[in-house]
Amino acid sequence: MSVRSADIDGPERVDHPAQSDAFVRGLSEAIGGPIGEHATGADRPQRQWGGRFWTATRIVIALTCLTLALHWVQKSPCRDGAWADHVQYTKFCYTDVLALYYAEGLNEGKVPYRDHPVEYPVLTGYFMGALGLPVHALGQSRPELNQALWFYDANALVLSALAVATVGMILGLRRRRPWDAAMFALSPALLVTATVNWDFLAIGLFAFGLYAWAKRRPVAAGILIGLAGAAKMWPLFILGPLLVLGLRSGRIKHAVIATVTALVSLVLVNLPVAIPYRESWDRFFELNTERPIDWGTFWYVGRYLDGKWNTGAPGDEGPFQWLSNHVDPQLNYLTYGLFGLACLAIAGLALFAPRRPRLSALAFLVVAAFLIFSKVWSQQYVLWLLPLAVLARPRWGAFLAWQVAEVLYFVSFYGELLGASGKQVFPEGVFVLAATLRLVTVAVLCGFVVRDILKPERDPVRQTYEDDPDGGVYDGAEDAPWLARWRNRRAELPTSPTPTPA
Numbered sequence: 001m002s003v004r005s006a007d008i009d010g011p012e013r014v015d016h017p018a019q020s021d022a023f024v025r026g027l028s029e030a031i032g033g034p035i036g037e038h039a040t041g042a043d044r045p046q047r048q049w050g051g052r053f054w055t056a057t058r059i060v061i062a063l064t065c066l067t068l069a070l071h072w073v074q075k076s077p078c079r080d081g082a083w084a085d086h087v088q089y090t091k092f093c094y095t096d097v098l099a100l101y102y103a104e105g106l107n108e109g110k111v112p113y114r115d116h117p118v119e120y121p122v123l124t125g126y127f128m129g130a131l132g133l134p135v136h137a138l139g140q141s142r143p144e145l146n147q148a149l150w151f152y153d154a155n156a157l158v159l160s161a162l163a164v165a166t167v168g169m170i171l172g173l174r175r176r177r178p179w180d181a182a183m184f185a186l187s188p189a190l191l192v193t194a195t196v197n198w199d200f201l202a203i204g205l206f207a208f209g210l211y212a213w214a215k216r217r218p219v220a221a222g223i224l225i226g227l228a229g230a231a232k233m234w235p236l237f238i239l240g241p242l243l244v245l246g247l248r249s250g251r252i253k254h255a256v257i258a259t260v261t262a263l264v265s266l267v268l269v270n271l272p273v274a275i276p277y278r279e280s281w282d283r284f285f286e287l288n289t290e291r292p293i294d295w296g297t298f299w300y301v302g303r304y305l306d307g308k309w310n311t312g313a314p315g316d317e318g319p320f321q322w323l324s325n326h327v328d329p330q331l332n333y334l335t336y337g338l339f340g341l342a343c344l345a346i347a348g349l350a351l352f353a354p355r356r357p358r359l360s361a362l363a364f365l366v367v368a369a370f371l372i373f374s375k376v377w378s379q380q381y382v383l384w385l386l387p388l389a390v391l392a393r394p395r396w397g398a399f400l401a402w403q404v405a406e407v408l409y410f411v412s413f414y415g416e417l418l419g420a421s422g423k424q425v426f427p428e429g430v431f432v433l434a435a436t437l438r439l440v441t442v443a444v445l446c447g448f449v450v451r452d453i454l455k456p457e458r459d460p461v462r463q464t465y466e467d468d469p470d471g472g473v474y475d476g477a478e479d480a481p482w483l484a485r486w487r488n489r490r491a492e493l494p495t496s497p498t499p500t501p502a
Contacts, residue, residue, distance in 0.1 A: 014056065014176060056178035057171050063185035064167045068160040071194045075156070081148025089417045092410070096197045097155045098148055106132030107147055109140075113273045117283035122273045123230035124198050131155055156195045162204030163194060166387055169207035173214055173391065176464045180394035189382040189406045196380040202232035207387060209235070210360070213242075213472045218254045221472075222261025229262065230269040234367055234384055236262065240343060241362035244350045245471070250480030254473045289332060293324050294376040295416060296409060296435040299331070304432045327375070335373050342369035355456040356479065358468040360391035361449050368446050372439065379413055382406050385442070391470060392449050394460055402441040409434045 078093035081101075088094040101107055105116040111133065112118045112125040120128075131154045139147040170181040184190065194200065209224030228235035239259045246252030274281045293299045299320055306318025323331040346365050350357050367384055371377055389399060412434035415425035452459040461469070468475045 014178060060171060060178060060181045060185050061164060061167060063182060064164055067185060067191050068163060068194055071191050072156055074192065075195060079149050079152050080146055086418060086421055086423065089414050089421065092414050095195055097195055098152050101132060101148060101151050104128065107136060109133060109136045113277045113280040117280035119283055119287050121230055121232060121284055122270050123227060124201060127198060127201055159195050159198065159200040162200040165204050166207040169211045170387055170390055172211055173470055177394060180390055183390045183394060183396065183399055184386055187386055188403045189386060192407065192410050193380040193383060199232060199380050199383045202228045202235055203383060203387065205231060206235040210470060213258065214470050216472045218258040219261050222258040223265045226262035226265025227269065229266050234370065237366045237370065238363045240366060241350065241359055244347045245356065245359060245474050248351050248356055248480060248483060249474045249477040251473050251477055289328055291376060292327055296413065297375055297377045298372060298439060299323065299375050301432055301436055304428065331375060335375055338373040339370055342373065349450065349453060353453050356474065357453045358461060359470045360388060361453060364388040364392035364449055365446055368442055372442060379410055389445060393445065393452060398445055398448055402445055405437040405441040409438045
């Protein structure tokens with residue numbers, strides 16, 4: 001029998017990782033052991049901690065702001081746009097925000113899509129124009145103004161605000177577990193990739209959509225998820241888990257409402273560009289079709305290994321090299337097919353697991369599967385998984401191992417960029433090893449999430465909440481009658497008799 005979790009806005013007992021997380025508890029021994037309840041109010045709701053200013057929520061938000069400030073400092077050598085002598089690689093400060101200010105013609109006052117095709121979905125293009133065109137206009141009236149610096153800082157400010165808002169949504173979804181959000185706030189990946197691209201536009205909207213769903217507002221959730229999908233396509237992947245969980249719980253009506261609303265929002269945002277500027281609008285889809293195997297992907301690693309046994313010449317190609325030479329349609333179809341099979345496996349897991357899985361766990365698995373099998377895995381895509389990983393499996397050990405792998409990949413990626421620019425730093429095998437570690441750690445995280453689904457008593461969130469705090473209408477729902485009938489039929493199937501020894 002399912003029990004609904006306490007309302008996500010209600011007063012709740014606070015979880016402390018130093019007491020519940022074995023990894024954090026072990027580290028805490030170095031500074032005197034787990035923090036005591038009289039020092040923290042561990043057994044009292046957060047809002048009743050003696051009126052103290054530095055509650056867990058405020059500490060986490062402050063840590064997020066500190067990480068983002070350090071990120072701005074880390075990117076500061078590139079802020080002026082004067083990238084001489086490969087400074088964007090040697091200082092690890094490259095960002096698409098500055099590169100595309102010039103590449104997309106924003107520095108010339110070109111309107112995205114109307115005057116220049118843009119390689120991103122339309123809401124990202126709108127965002128680029130909304131910040132870039134005023135900066136260009138200001139630069140026209142004030143020639144001494146450094147447009148690149150102003151454009152980057154404006155983007156960094158807005159994207160950082162969206163990152164803080166994302167943390168706010170995580171805190172809102174985990175009022176009993178506020179320290180989980182510290183995993184996001186202190187993430188090394190956040191420190192080095194927060195403004196490499198405009199990903200936090202989609203991430204922030206997605207986080208708001210997930211919170212709206214948890215608050216049982218499927219229309220608002222659909223609108224926000226649709227807007228997030230108009231900025232980057234991956235947020236739309238959550239619609240699959242919503243529908244599958246609706247089928248399992250017998251409450252699919254709400255998932256259909258959210259899905260239809262999301263798709264309508266997506267269409268409405270795209271129409272102002274898709275109709276009058278069809279060729280510019282098509283650029284995003286054309287680029288993703290034509291784009292070759294990108295650095296650091298599963299396919300890149302395979303192609304590197306092919307080169308150890310094959311010359312790559314016609315007739316002496318390994319399978320990955322052959323796919324690299326036949327991206328469209330062979331490799332594209334293979335990546336789509338593998339991702340589709342992974343989604344079917346996740347759907348089967350969602351339908352037939354011993355207990356209905358949590359929404360964020362399934363969303364993490366779907367997005368991770370997309371990245372693992374994709375032919376493109378840019379450095380900032382780690383941000384897509386970051387909030388989902390915190391919500392799906394808030395355990396510090398495997399999370400930190402993944403983050404270390406991401407930082408190693410980040411550093412080696414810049415070394416590879418320098419090598420491609422004619423300044424060899426290390427053999428390519430070092431980069432391939434870092435890419436492999438990233439793949440392995442993400443796969444291991446997926447394995448832990450699957451284990452928690454198959455053994456829900458090991459799910460850390462369900463050790464704190466009765467069911468699924470992200471589930472919205474699914475939280476506390478019983479399984480649908482069709483699933484109960486299927487299980488009864490399986491229980492009634494005769495078992496094969498044990499052979500009698502001769």
